[in-house]
Amino acid sequence: MLWTLLLLMDHVLCIPHPVNVSIWSFNLEHILHFLPGPGTPANALFGVQALKFRTGKWRDVARCTRMKPAELCDLSKVFKDPLDMYQAKVRAFTSDQTSDWTESAHFQPLSDTILGPPLLMLSGCGNCLLLRVSPPRLKTEQPLSLLAELRVQVQRSRDGARFDLRMPYREEIRVEHLQRGVEYCVTVTLHTMFNENSTPSKRLCAESSPPLTAPVAPVSIVAVLLSVLLVSSLGLAAHRFFSRL
Template identity: 50%
Template sequence: MLPAPTNVSIVSFNLEHTLTWLPGPGTPDNTHFTVQSLRKNSWQLVKGCARLKTSQSCDLTNTFKDSFYHYKARVQAITTTQKSNWSLSMPFNPLTDTLLGPPVVSVSGCGNCLLLQVTPPTSRGLQHSLSPTQLLYRQFTCKVRRTRDGSQFSMWVTSTEKTVIGYLEPGAEYCVTVTASTSFNPHSVPSEPHCAFTSPTAANTGTVPGPNSTAKRPHSVVQHSNTALVNQSYTTGTAIILHQCLHLLAIIVRNPWCLSVPQCLWF
């Protein structure tokens, strides 16, 4: 009997899934590998993974399409005359076990503010999965850091529309790092820092429309009252608490019904 494959694992990034393994000790050079997946109590051959070579892996993206289902996979070593025992993977749920990649981030200055645009990444897995992308990329954690002295604060962004981060220091450079945030998947990769200068107020050419402007306003405005950035006598911690309170107030103003649904007010 052939040695069974070892180190069987499922690697997943943005719902693109790959089964990997290592040949067992003493596996002959002419050995091939075959992969099966378990669905509804039945083991089925994975398309394209019937006679894989030692250096190859098995693409499970099209097999694991239902993001809410718990899957298993197994791999077997075979030659023309021998087979190994099956080696089983750990149970795998696409929605909770995939690694969420960084979102696409765009930042620009708008006077004493930053204009932030966050959109989900694109991948074959996200496009073909039965789970909507909104479930994984509906809410984001944003860390805003002033380059000059390292002062920073965090905020939630719950929309992929443009968001204004207000009450910042004019003419200063800020860097924003964004991470997808969900309650059911703790595995995520933050974006690279995206930096921009807040332009002086006089140089603001209309990025944020005035009260009488007919231009379309951003979908949401998160005004950051980080008083430490305006009055150095306040601590950064106090400013962060004030910002979160303003954010909560903005949610209530836009959605009064939230007062009767406490979960709506979670940050």
């Protein structure tokens, strides 16, 4: 009888746990999402804890201890090490009731975030294209050290012929050995060694520089020089003639 009473009391004091607990991450900004479980009281609040696998301890997330259902919990400052493994959990509570915890999947910032598109500037440089690439703004202290590779897709507008390049990340790149005076379209994507969830840049098109103009014939240059020398000689001779008068 006593055990039955305790079980009934525990059932009364337990409210539905949150559902659909997940972490959405873009450019290393990590936001926790969840929904109240069906039948959750309208006055319920929600608390969040985070686990860093390296320490093995669950800790309350500041500013996420008394959340309303529509509020979002920013975990960017909690999940600071991009290579570490983390997890989050949420529970609902009222003044006299508490739900069970609902845990998220395991989360590694660098491999689970989505990298946004880089900023691309494009110009012709003879038989090449000059690319200037700026990385997306990542919510981390060392953004450039995380960008391991740059992938460039080049397509010739005239016939659709294309080729791809892969190289270490640099802010300025030359794509060489192109035809002069031809339009090419380019997109670039940034990747890390742990992450393929990347968004390509805006597609930009530019012409390589036009063909070089034909060089001036040597005979024409010689003729111009002879004309200058002739005029100079005539002027000098005239000056000597009039100075003798």
